[in-house]
Amino acid sequence: MSIANIPFTVQGRRYGPPARPVAVLCLDGCGDEYLDAAMARGLMPQLQAFGRTGYRGMARSALPSFTNVNNSSIVTGVPPSVHGICGNFFFDVARGQEVMMNSAEYLRSGTILAAAARAGRRVAVITAKEKLRDIFAHQLVGPPPGGAHGIAFSSERAGSARVATHGVDGVEALVGAPTPAIYSGEASLFVLRAGAKLLEGGMADFMYLSTTDYMQHRYPPEAPEILDFYRECDHWIGRLVAAGAVVGVTADHGMNAKQQPDGSPNVLYLESMLASLFEFDIRVILPITDPYVVHHGSLGSFAVLHLPPGEAVEPVARCLLQQTGITEVYDRHTAARKLELPLDRLGDLVVLAGRDVVLGRTPAQHDLSVLEGGLRSHGGRYEEMVPFLLSEPLRPEYLRRAHGDPRNFDLFDFTLNGTER
Numbered sequence: 129m130s131i132a133n134i135p136f137t138v139q140g141r142r143y144g145p146p147a148r149p150v151a152v153l154c155l156d157g158c159g160d161e162y163l164d165a166a167m168a169r170g171l172m173p174q175l176q177a178f179g180r181t182g183y184r185g186m187a188r189s190a191l192p193s194f195t196n197v198n199n200s201s202i203v204t205g206v207p208p209s210v211h212g213i214c215g216n217f218f219f220d221v222a223r224g225q226e227v228m229m230n231s232a233e234y235l236r237s238g239t240i241l242a243a244a245a246r247a248g249r250r251v252a253v254i255t256a257k258e259k260l261r262d263i264f265a266h267q268l269v270g271p272p273p274g275g276a277h278g279i280a281f282s283s284e285r286a287g288s289a290r291v292a293t294h295g296v297d298g299v300e301a302l303v304g305a306p307t308p309a310i311y312s313g314e315a316s317l318f319v320l321r322a323g324a325k326l327l328e329g330g331m332a333d334f335m336y337l338s339t340t341d342y343m344q345h346r347y348p349p350e351a352p353e354i355l356d357f358y359r360e361c362d363h364w365i366g367r368l369v370a371a372g373a374v375v376g377v378t379a380d381h382g383m384n385a386k387q388q389p390d391g392s393p394n395v396l397y398l399e400s401m402l403a404s405l406f407e408f409d410i411r412v413i414l415p416i417t418d419p420y421v422v423h424h425g426s427l428g429s430f431a432v433l434h435l436p437p438g439e440a441v442e443p444v445a446r447c448l449l450q451q452t453g454i455t456e457v458y459d460r461h462t463a464a465r466k467l468e469l470p471l472d473r474l475g476d477l478v479v480l481a482g483r484d485v486v487l488g489r490t491p492a493q494h495d496l497s498v499l500e501g502g503l504r505s506h507g508g509r510y511e512e513m514v515p516f517l518l519s520e521p522l523r524p525e526y527l528r529r530a531h532g533d534p535r536n537f538d539l540f541d542f543t544l545n546g547t548e549r
């Protein structure tokens with residue numbers, strides 16, 4: 129079957145897809161050291177080949193280094209200041225409510241996926257976490273004008289995918305595996321396997337595959353369990369290449385151990401600390417908060433603070449910067465500018481923590497007993513740099529850009545416009 133290569137535009141950027149299949153992958157929580165550890169043991173021959181005959185380098189993700197933020201950036205090609213998704217969770221000042229931001233209602237941009245589908249591509253997006261599906265399915269699933277006949281489903285709810293709501297039926301039979309448990313490596317491998325099957329079966333020719341970071345939260349790079357996981361990932365990436373796809377791979381964020389030398393979680397409880405220093409109540413929002421608490425106990429290296437109306441932010445900012453473990457503090461306007469965040473969805477102060485430090489509210493609000501193994505997490509500056517790989521060599525202009533400051537959300541641009549083919 130012929131593959132459409134009609135150009136389309138999203139957020140002012142023109143995309144010229146090749147007349148061959150395209151697969152863009154976001155490996156959740158995949159710091160470059162995971163790839164290094166697996167490659168050093170010869171477990172990822174396919175991705176290693178990308179480094180020789182395509183491209184392997186690093187890119188900068190969007191802050192906060194969280195999943196929703198970066199997946200939204202990758203599928204729109206723009207930073208959070210434009211697409212509006214700046215956490216899993218935020219305090220809606222207008223509503224006076226803490227709300228989840230995992231719905232397309234918060235997305236302020238069309239996606240590359242929907243635009244590609246309107247340009248005649250058979251688009252499929254597969255995510256491990258159901259929480260992301262709504263954002264990915266935006267303007268994609270269903271008939272026009274609301275949709276564009278695309279496919280979108282999660283491995284978490286693979287068994288409930290239906291043509292009317294997901295653009296596809298019988299996913300478990302297609303993949304040859306039952307719906308996996310969300311707290312498993314299989315939740316991610318199912319995504320890659322499903323992508324390969326859709327491609328091989330001619331059901332899709334333009335794909336976005338997004339895994340989950342349960343394994344990375346749980347295991348450091350050299351653990352046998354995760355080495356095994358990456359060997360499997362590499363196998364399915366090889367299947368995508370073998371099916372003729374141009375493949376681009378990046379991550380939403382890296383992952384670091386947030387532990388004391390004795391292995392216990394290294395948590396700075398901001399609400400408790402500030403309560404002992406200031407007379408007024410300061411609301412601490414942790415935008416990592418999501419339903420998958422086993423991953424991180426809602427502890428990450430990024431926090432947003434809301435002060436009571438009229439209270440000055442400078443004394444609080446000054447006090448925070450004096451604390452060991454806090455690396456950056458920005459007022460609202462500076463945060464919006466320097467971190468490319470939507471001004472209207474921020475608090476009064478934005479706080480980032482060190483490489484081995486996470487920010488919490490109060491000890492009572494975090495159940496550390498749910499954490500399996502030690503605490504590994506993300507959200508801050510130190511999980512910002514991520515792998516950036518392409519199966520094909522880059523054109524000179526794109527190679528120069530890759531050597532500068534490429535962003536992980538430029539991956540569709542690099543894959544569609546930047547490869548020699």
Ligand SMILES: [Zn+2]
Pocket residue numbers: 157195341345423424506
């Ligand atoms: Zn995570």
